[in-house]
Amino acid sequence: MNTFIKKDRQSGMTYIGILLILIIFALLAVVLVRIVPLYLESFKVQSVLKSMQEDQETAKLPPDEIEKRLLSRFDINDVDHVSNEHIKISRDKGKLVVTVNYEARVPLFMNLDIIAKFNDHRMELVVP
Secondary structure (H helix, E strand, O other), X not given: OOOOOOHHHOOOOOHHHHHHHHHHHHHHHHHHXXXXXXXXXXXXXXXXXXXXXXXXXXXXXXXXXXXXXXXXXXXXXXXXXXXXXHEEEEXXXXXXXXEEEEEEEEEEEOOEEEEEEEEEEEEEEEOO
């Protein structure tokens, strides 16, 4: 009776190996599910600023009205992490500059959070 097993017949992964790979993929999937909405929200902010910049009437409005319209459009587009504290409106050499800098914090696991800072949202309007 031959009790030796040939090495060429042994192939594949063990259950522990498969389990470890599944755990790694599950963790990556959870992180992606938490991060992707943050960037989608950032794209919505850019889209709102671009649409307001293309509107010719926006440059004629006072800063309070611009802020009100921005917040209204953010609300319509389901942008949750931007509030009126994150919007800065200033005048610079005949231009009206609207800057939206915000930080989004999303819980990941227990006491771990994902924090994303978005500081590159800017719109310039030429004031007539």
